[in-house]
Amino acid sequence: MTAYRERLAPPPLVFLAWALVVPASILVFLPIDAAVGWGVGIGLYLAISLLLFFGSPVLRVDESGFRAGRAILYPGEVGATAAFLAEEATAERGPRLDARAWTLFRGWVKPVLRIELTDQNDPAPYWLVSTRHPQRLSQALDQIRPRTPGR
Structure with a gap:
């Protein structure tokens, strides 16, 4: 699915x-x-x-995790997400971008989704990916993220 x-x-x-x-x-x-x-x-x-x-990358969320092109985040590695549009998206791709972040940008897709990582051993603090539908992608990631008590 x-x-x-x-x-x-x-x-x-x-x-x-x-x-x-x-x-x-x-x-x-x-x-x-x-x-x-x-x-x-x-x-x-x-x-x-x-x-x-x-040759364009595909973003896909299923029960095995989140795939962005060839890269994959397993459900247990997906943290909080934040969607950015217009000027905020430009700032996230530019001045506010952490050099350690893993990125997948396409110039023709302006909105971005920031995905925090829960894996403490991962050198990237977050992923930042271009997406035409950041809210829908965020909701799909929420569905695969493991539930913890009190959540």
Whole structure:
């Protein structure tokens, strides 16, 4: 059972801007053959678009823990969470960022979620990850966090 899943893929505008590679390729290959330019341009567009989409990290929360890309936090390591939007998110990614923190940022995803760690042996005090839905991710993490008496 997956409680939360989000791919941090670029927005459609990035793919639209990247489409400019097609006319650029046509112009480059026009002295040789316009058909070659079309083929190279479309091939480049498709290849890079697929890499951008499928190469984007995935945030996933399930019973085994929280995965952010290839990294994993097990349920017992998940502490308190805090969501940050707009200017607060920028400050968390910038001046307030602890250099020891583990981070996963994407420039096209502005909100971030700060996840405190309960593992005293972990050199990172917290994780800071980009997410489009920080409140939903926080709620999903609350569901997998082990309950302690008095909580």
